[in-house]
Every structure is written in structure tokens, then in C-alpha cells.
Amino acid sequence: MRTLTQGFLFFGYLFLAMTVGTFIWRAGLGLGAGAAGAIGALGLLAAVHTFLSARADKAALRKEIAQVREAHRLLADAMESTQGALTELAEAIEAGALSSTEALTGEVRMLETLVQQMGDSIEHRLSKPDPVNPYEARHLAQSNTLLQTIHDALAENRVDLYLQPVVSLPQRRTVFYESFTRLRAADDRIMMPAEYLSVAEDEGLVASIDNLLLFRCAQIVRRLARQDRKVGVFCNIALSSLADETFFRQFLDFLSENRDLNQALIFELGQAAFDARGAVEARNMAKLADLGFRFSIDKTQTLDLDFADLQRSDVKFLKVSADLLIEQLLDLDGGPSVPSLRDIHPSDFAALTRRYGIEVIAEKVEAERQIVDVLELDIGLGQGHLFGEPRAIKEDVLAETDPPANFLRSSLRTAERRRFG
Template sequence: MRRLTLALLCATYLCLSLIVSLTLWRNGGGWGAGVAALVGGLGLCFAFHGLIERALETGAIRSDVEAVREAHAILLSQVEALDARVSEIFDTVADDAQRSEALVDEVHMLEDLVDRMRRRLDDQGDEPAFPVRLGGDPGQTPALLETVREALAENRVDLFLQPIVGLPQRKTQFYESFSRLRDESGRVLMPAEYLSVAEPGGLVTAIDNLLLFRCVQIVRRLARQDRKIGIFCNVSMASLADESFFPQFLELLTVNKDLAGALIFEIGQQAFDARGSVEARNMGKLADLGFRFSLDKLVDLDIDLQDLSRSDVKFIKVGAQLLLEELTERDGRLVLRSLPDLAAEDFTTLTRRYGVSVIAEKVESERQVVDILELNIDLGQGHLFGEPRAIKEAVLSEAGPPPPVLRPQFPRRAAYG
């Protein structure tokens, strides 16, 4: 194609030169002027053609150079992206290694805790592990305690989660965790049933510890899914005051202090009000790690918000029915019986000044939701928004190794006589 184009151009130049030379010859210039014009025209045409061709070649070279530069820039960006990805993979591998090491340390801590509990129970000898004043049928108490012991020993402890939603959108903001024990037949034991013997039997710390361990596993799994959702984890004052349990508990949380923003420890209002100096000091140690607290089982809304703020209590849970029963009208405005000088809708405004958020719990009906929203409460929990659901063991196994098998030793049954 290029040769044909060159031939056509040469023919064009020749024709132009012939026209010029013939014009000069016919106008009296003679043969000499015609030949000179022919030769000169051809020379000028070919010189002009050379200039044009060099200009085109220069433009083509520049285009090629620009294309090479663009390709180099694309290649450089791909190399940088690949380098960033490789660095991310190395960081992930390093983090996984650290997590695995931390999990091994946690298991050792838990095993040590169980050994301590076993030694303490062995030291009890033939003394009763709990007082007879618990009420109910004393003959059934040893059997129930044995059921609790076997459930812990065989790791028949399930984790249940119930959503806490933001209102009015009802999007899940938190979960509350519950522990449930299962007997040999698979029947689920409710807390009201097993705590009556677990508390005096010294097993609440073991249950709290298992619950905490599984909450840590779930928080890690949610973090891997990039779901920034916190979990409320119940902890008893007995665990906070236990000289054998709490140091291990604190060490475990120190290893996992990166989860401080996702774990909220929940305590009953009466237990919180009755806390001693040891419990308060240990709560402060957890707060120093960044962990927060929540009060539930509220029976009185006339609470000391300054005390809550000093103790890093960031949430209070108030039963929806209690809230509605507290409402009363005075001087033409709606107030709370416990706080008659404060408009009902200003209660949450007051708590927020102290950094405390109100959660309406045990919400069962849409009518309650309407009343709650009128009180400017933006968090709710209850069967209306979702019942507690068991977390499958497979999910926990994906989040980390299973907790160690608890095998506390108890006094002989004869001791309960």
C-alpha cells in the first residue's frame, strides 16, 4: 500500500511539473525554460514530499512514545497494587499467627482457672457446697447441682444471642448474650433454674468464663465479616470479687483489649448498687482497658447518673412495662413517677449528658414501640424484634478453638444429706 501511494504521488508531482513547463513553453519561454521548469518542479515537489514524510514519521514516533509511557504507567500501577496486596497478605498471616498464639494463651488461662477452682472445691472436704436455705426440695438440690456439674464437664453450654435494635429503623445495633445449660437428655436449663445452685456452689465464675470466651469468639467472627456490632455479656459481681477468678479474667481481657469497643459487660442494678470496694476497683481495671458496662433489671429510675458515669456505665436497660407504669400526668405534662420534676421525654436527654444510653427491653407489642419513641428512646430489645437464638457450635468452631472441658470436682453426695 505504501509503494502504491508513493507511485501515485510521484506521478502527481510529474504531472504538475509537466503542466508548469508546458505553460512556460507555450508562453514563449522556449524548450530550455520548459525543461528547466520541469526539472525544478520535480525537485521542489520531491523536497516538499520529504518534509511531509518526515513530519508524519515524527508524529508517529511521538504517538508510539506516548503509548509506551501509558503502558509503563499502567504496569507501574499494577505492580504497586500487587505489592500492596502481597503486603496485606503478609499482614493477615502475621495477624492470624498472633491470634492463634493468643488463643493458645487463652486456653492455658482457662485451664489454670479450672485447676484453681478444682483445688478450692477439693479443699471444702465434706462441707456442704451450698446452704440448705435455698428453698425448694432439699432432696432435689444435689441432683440439680450434679446436672449443672455434668453440663459444665461435658461442655453442654450453649450461647444464645438476642438482637438490640435501633429505633425506629429496627436495624440491629447490638446483641445480648445468654448462657443456657443442657442436661443429659438435651433439655435446656434456664438461668432461674440452675443459678439457684450454681451461685452457692461456686460455679457462676465458670459459667461467666465460658460465656465470655464464646462472646470473644463471636466478636472475632463478626469482625472478620466487617460487622461492627457489639455484644452485651452478663457478668456477676461474684466473678468480679473472686480473688482466684478475676486475675485470670483480667489477663484474658488484656490479651483481647482490641475487642473493648465490642464487648459490654452487663450487671444487675441491685448488684451494682450493693457492690463493694473490691468489685468497684476491679470494674475500674476493666474500664482502664476500654471496656464498658451496662445496667439491667432496673427497678427504680431515680438513679445516680454521676455514679454511673464514674463507673463507665454507658447503657441502662429499662423494661418497657416499667417505663409505661412510671408515666403519669402532672400539671398538664407527662412525667415519670420517680422523677416528677422532669418531663418524661427529657429523661433520655438527661442520661445522655452523662454518656448513658437508654435501652427499652422486654418490648412485646407495637403499641409499646409507639410509647417508647415518644420518650425519645432509640434502642429497643424484646421478642417483638427477635427472640434469643442459639449459636451453632459450627459457628463457634470457625471463630476459634473450643473452650476447654471443665471438670470441677465436687464433694460426695453424702455431704448434702
């Protein structure tokens, strides 16, 4: 288009120059004077064009520089706002902490159940006969040591809560947080999930870790609500927690007494776990929905989803990695690669989910270049290290959400006495 415009201008200038030359020639000044006049007029027009083009280019350059500076300023403001929001969140939790003498009857019952489950798992593991194979014996000893470390971390409340912001796009204003747990060993070393997850899964302790996270999230959101803080927290819930009738009954009682948190506490399941839910899990999800609580799906593996089923299950949020969104909605030919979505324009995908009451969140956003494609898809929420890494809530604040001192250890001893008489 720019080349075509330049061509039209050139022929326009040439026409004007020839007009000037013809006028001079017809005025009786001769053919040579007419030719000189035409050349002079063409040169003058070229000079004016060059001057105006240079000014326009400089103005455009100044505008682009101003836009880049504004973008950098917005990015710096967004990062500062995110960090400030997390700091304010921690301070609000600390300022609104309940006194240590407040009644914790419901929480105590829940935690006693969790500790008993952990104690039973440890006893079952240690009661197994020793293997004959030296390699298996060494591996079992290492697993038992790690298992004991996990158990001690849970029993002694060395479970840290981390929060990561979920922001609105393109403003990048924090509107939600996602919660994560990290265990600490006796020497305060942070244990990442990859270190202990396989052993914890084998021994059924993942549910206990998730349940403690549920309990802690509910307490923290409750404290924020008492400070009139309008903030939502995504909290993972294990499928085993939904199937555990003993735990779930106590947890449901706890939430029934705190149903005012239903807009602030959002329960999150992976797509595979959601698809694998049975009748018991679906029924217990419905009980939570009856109290007004909402659900989110993460670890999405494909966009070929049954949105009507998600709607029936009160799923209100769908977390999809930015790369998967781009891969399945913006392929090389400009259309969705998912067969069931090929009849819609990529930018209409978010509108489609909204018709089912589901808001898409682009997660694992790590680079600015991903934002351009995400915004093209009309995605209104984002999460990832670009907007802020998970940050730990202050340790002294977490301590205020714990049960009375030594409660977990005494409960474990009680569970052992009941088991062995």
C-alpha cells in the same frame, strides 16, 4: 375543631343562599321566587359540600390504608432483617473460625481456674454429713443430682450461647446483641435458668457459668472483629467475677491482649449488683474501663438514679423495661411519678441521660402499643421478643470456641489430685 369548622361552613352556605334569594327578589321577580332561589342555592351548596366531603373522606381512607400497608411492610422487613442479621452473624462466626490448633494458653489458664472452682464446690457439698431428717435427706439427694448435672454440663462444654437483637428505633435495625447461656443435660435437654439457678447460687456455681459466658463472648466477638464485623455484644458479668482476683487477673490479661474488642464487648450488671459493688469490684471495673471497655446496667428497678455516679463508672447504656418507663414517666397526670424527675418533661428523660453519656434501651418490648409510648419518650434503642427472640448460635460454631478435647475433664482430675495429694 371539626364541629366548629362544619358550623362555620353551614352559616357560610346559608349566607350565600340568602344573598341569592335577596338578589332575585330585588330583581323584581317577587318574594316567592326569591325564597325558591334561596332554597335552591342552599340545596346546591349542600350537594357540592357532600360530594367534596365524600371525596375527601375516600382520599383520607385510601391514605390510612396505604399507611397501614406501609407499616405492615416495614414490620415484615424489620422481622426479616432481624432474622437475616442473626443468620449472617452465625455464618460470619462460622466463616471466620480459627483453626483448632491455634494457641489457647490464656484461655486454658482461665478455664482451668473455673474447673478447679467447680470441683472444689462439688467436693465441699459431697463432704457434708448426711442429714437425719428423711425429707432433708431426699431434698439433699435431689440437689446433689442436679448439682452433678450442672457440673457435668460445665465440665463437658454443654453451654450454649443465645443471642437476642437490640434494635434502633423507629427503624428496627439490629445494632447490638445480648448474649444468654443455656446448659444442656447429658441427653441434650435444654436446662432453663429457673431450673438450676437456686442450686447453682447456693453452691457458688453461678459465677462459673457467668465466667464461661464471658470467655465465650470474648472469643466470639474476637472472631467477628477479625471479619471486620461492626457489632456489639452485651455480656453479663457477675459481681463475684469482679471480686474474684484469681479469675479476674487472668481475664484482664486475656482482654489486654484483645483490647481491640473494647467497642464490641459491653459488660452488663444488674442495678442491684451495681449498687452493691465494693472497693474491689469498683477498682476492677475501672481497670476494664482503662482498657476502653464499656458497661451497661439492666434489671433497672427505678429511674431515681445517680447519673453522675453511673458516668464516673463508665456506664454507657441503661436498660429499662418498657412498662417501667411508661409507668414512671407517663403516669395519669402526664408527668413523671419519680420525685427527682418531676421537673423535666417525660420526653426529656432520654436527653438527660445522654448528657451523662448514657443511652437508654427499652427492653422487654412485647407489643406494638408499647412502641408508641417508647417513641414519645425519645428512646432510640429497643429489645424484646417483638424484635426477635434469643436464638442459639450453631452448635458446630460453639464447638470451635471450646478448648481442646477433654481438656476440662482432665483439668478437673488434675484439680482433684492436687486437692487430695
